[in-house]
Amino acid sequence: MDELKRLKKDWQENQKFPKLSQFEIYKFLHKKSSSLVKRIFLLSLIEFGFWTFISFFIKDNEAQQRFDQYQMEHFTIPLSVFGYAILLYFFFLFYNNYKSISSIDSTKGLMQQILKTRRTVKNYVIFNLVFLYIFIVIGLLIELNNNPDVVMLTAEFNSSGDYLIFYGIIIILTLIMMALLTALLLGFYFIVYGILLKKLKNNYKELQTIEADTD
Amino acid sequence: MKSRNEKEFVRLIEEHQNLIHKICHLYTKSNTDHKDLFQEITIQLWKAYPKFRGDSKFSTWMYRVGINTAITLYRKSKRRIQILSFEDVAYKVPQSESYVDTEDQQIKAIYQAIKQLNDIEKAVVFLYLEDKSYKEISNTIGITEVNARVRMNRIKKKLINQLNP
Numbered sequence: 001m002d003e004l005k006r007l008k009k010d011w012q013e014n015q016k017f018p019k020l021s022q023f024e025i026y027k028f029l030h031k032k033s034s035s036l037v038k039r040i041f042l043l044s045l046i047e048f049g050f051w052t053f054i055s056f057f058i059k060d061n062e063a064q065q066r067f068d069q070y071q072m073e074h075f076t077i078p079l080s081v082f083g084y085a086i087l088l089y090f091f092f093l094f095y096n097n098y099k100s101i102s103s104i105d106s107t108k109g110l111m112q113q114i115l116k117t118r119r120t121v122k123n124y125v126i127f128n129l130v131f132l133y134i135f136i137v138i139g140l141l142i143e144l145n146n147n148p149d150v151v152m153l154t155a156e157f158n159s160s161g162d163y164l165i166f167y168g169i170i171i172i173l174t175l176i177m178m179a180l181l182t183a184l185l186l187g188f189y190f191i192v193y194g195i196l197l198k199k200l201k202n203n204y205k206e207l208q209t210i211e212a213d214t215d
Numbered sequence: 216m217k218s219r220n221e222k223e224f225v226r227l228i229e230e231h232q233n234l235i236h237k238i239c240h241l242y243t244k245s246n247t248d249h250k251d252l253f254q255e256i257t258i259q260l261w262k263a264y265p266k267f268r269g270d271s272k273f274s275t276w277m278y279r280v281g282i283n284t285a286i287t288l289y290r291k292s293k294r295r296i297q298i299l300s301f302e303d304v305a306y307k308v309p310q311s312e313s314y315v316d317t318e319d320q321q322i323k324a325i326y327q328a329i330k331q332l333n334d335i336e337k338a339v340v341f342l343y344l345e346d347k348s349y350k351e352i353s354n355t356i357g358i359t360e361v362n363a364r365v366r367m368n369r370i371k372k373k374l375i376n377q378l379n380p
Contacts, residue, residue, distance in 0.1 A: 003321055003322075003325050003374075003378065004325070004371065004374065006318065006321070006322060007322055007325045007326070007344065008343070008344050008346070010322050011237075011344040011345075012344070012345075012346065015233065015236070015237050015240070016233075017232075017233060017236035017237075017240070019232065020229065020232055020253075021229070022225050022226065022229050025225050025228045025229055025232070025257060026221075026225050028253070028254045028257045028258065029221070029225070029257065029258065029261055206221055206222075209222050
């Protein structure tokens with residue numbers, strides 16, 4: 001079959017395709033970078049849903065009901081609104097990171113975006129921790145001034161002159177609670193985001209070696 | 216260590232990428248499908264790379280993994296890799312064209328006819344076009360040498376029938 005022989009000749013001589021660069025091939029293997037950033041965005045939404053669910057769950061407990069009686073809404077509501085606004089801003093940043101990383105077509109661009117995403121997650125964790133501390137301190141101050149049992153106890157220590165011991169104990173207990181909550185929250189974030197961040201870091205290192213090769 | 220392996224792998228793929236392109240060209244119709252299959256073959260090669268011990272040439276190993284991936288995808292999802300319908304490949308060799316044009320048309324027609332073959336037949340033709348021996352064809356596809364010869368003869372007849380209805 002002469003046609004097949006001609007085809008064979010044509011096949012070997014004329015089969016030329018656009019040459020892909022190492023970076024483009026690398027991107028095939030590391031489509032995961034963009035899917036990791038997408039997962040970070042989705043996880044942040046799931047996490048938000050999780051905490052919202054938890055807050056509804058504890059809404060009717062005794063401590064919450066007592067806290068509601070202090071009528072501190074003028075203080076707690078603006079604080080919550082501020083917190084939600086910042087969270088929305090972070091969701092926007094996560095989404096933006098995902099959108100940006102999907103359309104990047106250079107090693108340097110991808111590396112920069114990975115760094116940016118890691119920075120956003122770190123800032124998000126720092127914000128959540130700081131916000132938690134603010135809530136704890138404010139909650140403590142409200143309790144100290146409004147809880148009848150605590151007010152009575154404070155008066156007793158003040159009258160006996162041992163108020164320094166009292167406040168010392170309060171501060172130490174608060175610090176222990178903060179440390180425990182910090183460990184708990186960091187552990188939670190390590191499981192949720194830490195593994196993804198580590199994978200992103202590995203991708204970043206591999207990109208560095210490719211970048212070094214092409215320079 | 217892992218990243219060094221990866222670097223070496225990416226370099227090898229870059230060097231032998233034309234081979235993957237040719238498989239994609241044979242098994243797909245659109246550029247998008249071509250790119251998808253290229254990516255899938257690269258990923259499968261990467262997954263199988265730890266098992267590549269260097270007993271055979273990298274390109275020989277690529278043929279095997281690449282063709283198997285194309286065949287698997289071809290069977291799994293005919294929606295993803297669009298297959299030409301018979302009507303699509305209906306053609307007429309223009310009689311009044313110059314010799315070069317006629318030859319060009321004929322080659323195009325054979326390409327189209329090859330795209331009509333089934334997955335294994337395509338693999339046989341592909342390796343035949345790559346100038347592989349029947350022994351190499353049989354080793355790559357996992358059939359006997361006799362079977363490879365028989366299949367190639369059948370394919371030739373099939374192509375003749377399609378080209379001269």
